[in-house]
Each structure stands twice: as structure tokens, then as C-alpha cells.
Amino acid sequence: MTVDVLICDEMPLVRDGIKALLADEEDIRVLDVTDSGIHAMMMIRTRRPDVVITGVRLSGLSGLDMMRRLKDEILEPPPRVIVFAMDDSDETITEVLHAGACGLLVKDVSRGELVAAVHAAARGQVMLAPRIAERLVHWFCRQDSQPEELLQPAAEALTPRERQILVLIANGLSTEDVAEELTIGLATVRTHIYRLRHKLGLKDRAQLVSFAYRAGLMQLTSQTTVTP
Known part of the structure; x- marks a missing residue:
């Protein structure tokens, strides 16, 4: 064929x-x-x-x-x-x-x-x-085997805006797409991503995506609208 x-x-x-x-x-x-x-x-x-x-x-x-x-x-x-x-x-x-x-x-x-x-x-x-x-x-082999429930305190420590941005990233949106979706500046999005990585002790976007799924954040059916 x-x-x-x-x-x-x-x-x-x-x-x-x-x-x-x-x-x-x-x-x-x-x-x-x-x-x-x-x-x-x-x-x-x-x-x-x-x-x-x-x-x-x-x-x-x-x-x-x-x-x-x-x-x-x-x-x-x-x-x-x-x-x-x-x-x-x-x-x-x-x-x-x-x-x-x-x-x-x-x-x-x-x-x-x-x-x-x-x-x-x-x-x-x-x-x-x-x-x-x-x-x-x-990358997969480096991941720890933390049960999801152990990630909940870290997820709950995030601000509403940080959780919102993390969910958008995990849904595959680029940095530019996140800025457009939330009507905020590109530099602001990058700052939030940097803080997310620092707060969660993660190295890159792939690990952020993994965290979002393992912590149960992607099970949310809607996102709360917050101000920057």
C-alpha cells in the first residue's frame, strides 16, 4: 500500500x-x-x-x-x-x-x-x-514512587493561580497559550512556572505535568477564575 x-x-x-x-x-x-x-x-x-x-x-x-x-x-x-x-x-x-x-x-x-x-x-x-x-x-526511571496521597500537601500549598497554570500546562498549552488563555503577560507566566518548579522541587515541564496528574489536579472538571 x-x-x-x-x-x-x-x-x-x-x-x-x-x-x-x-x-x-x-x-x-x-x-x-x-x-x-x-x-x-x-x-x-x-x-x-x-x-x-x-x-x-x-x-x-x-x-x-x-x-x-x-x-x-x-x-x-x-x-x-x-x-x-x-x-x-x-x-x-x-x-x-x-x-x-x-x-x-x-x-x-x-x-x-x-x-x-x-x-x-x-x-x-x-x-x-x-x-x-x-x-x-x-526521565521515567528517575521518578520517585510517591503515592498520590503524599503529593496532596504540596498541591494544596499552591495558590489558586499556580494550580490554574499547572493544569493548563498539563493540558499541553505552551507558555504563550497560557498567557493568552489567562490574559496575563508572558513574563508573568514564566515567573509562575519558575516558582512552581522551585516550590515543588521539580526540574522541568515534563515533571510538572507528571505531578499534576499524580496529585489528582487533572481530575478537576472546571477551573476557578482568579485574579493575577
Whole structure:
């Protein structure tokens, strides 16, 4: 079966490079390339690719926002999305995985890894760049085994605004998205995140997300509106 692929990235060099890496694959067909998230949405609706390879940054609509919008589209079957990221920061990994990507590749991806990721996505499987997978495994192994009830005092010590921001982060919102959602400054959000990490003794966003789930904060059905 031929896998139809749409390639999206703001940089022509990246788009053309990915297309060139896939050019000799007899069972992979590149339908088109684009630098626009809005154009990508239109092509997904009309041309129905099996797999979408997208960068995080696109013109008009980011790759992450495109993935979030795809969740609301009535497409059967829905396309599987692989993200090609220029960095592998904790924030990028967290945002990409929470947005619903089934694959995450980084700039040093090999042709073999790219092709394998496309085939895995087409089969409904998830594939991460080896160094991303290794980092996630190491992060998981470092986590302590505190029962959830032991996390409750720390969760209760948070201010309402801190809990609100923590829940939004755990829901996959970026720092910019949190600022827009709460109508507060970007610097204010970053300050809250720094204080959360310091207060809870956590190192990065991935650990903040883990804490939010393990402490039961994500079981809340609504958020209390508070002032900054």
C-alpha cells in the first residue's frame, strides 16, 4: 500500500530536504509541500494524506495548533502527524506529545529513521527519535514512587493561580497559550512556572505535568477564575 504524505514547514530547505529523503521510496508518495498551516488544513481535507510531517512553526497557523484543530475535524481515517522539530527541549517534547503527535523527529534524523517513522505512523504506531526516547526513559526511571496521597500537601500549598497554570500546562498549552488563555503577560507566566518548579522541587515541564496528574489536579472538571 502506498502511503500518501503531506510535508509542512516554514523553511524551504527543510521541506525540500524531507521530500528528497522520501523521493526514492516506492511505497511513499509526497502529495505536496507547504509552509502554511491554513493551507495544510485545506489540503488535509481535500487530498486526505495518510501521514502529515510538520514543523512546529508554520505561517498563519502553527504546527501544534494545526494538530489541535485536526482533533475537531471529522476525517475518517484521520491523518497521523509526525513532528519534525529543530530543537528537543523539554517544552517542545511536552507540547508536541500533548498536541497528539504520533512521531517526533529532530534535525539530525537519518533517512532510515524518517522512512521508518512514516511507515510506523501509517500503521497507527508511535515512533520517537532515538535520543528523545532515551531521554523519556531516563526521565521515567528517575521518578520517585510517591503515592498520590503524599503529593496532596504540596498541591494544596499552591495558590489558586499556580494550580490554574499547572493544569493548563498539563493540558499541553505552551507558555504563550497560557498567557493568552489567562490574559496575563508572558513574563508573568514564566515567573509562575519558575516558582512552581522551585516550590515543588521539580526540574522541568515534563515533571510538572507528571505531578499534576499524580496529585489528582487533572481530575478537576472546571477551573476557578482568579485574579493575577
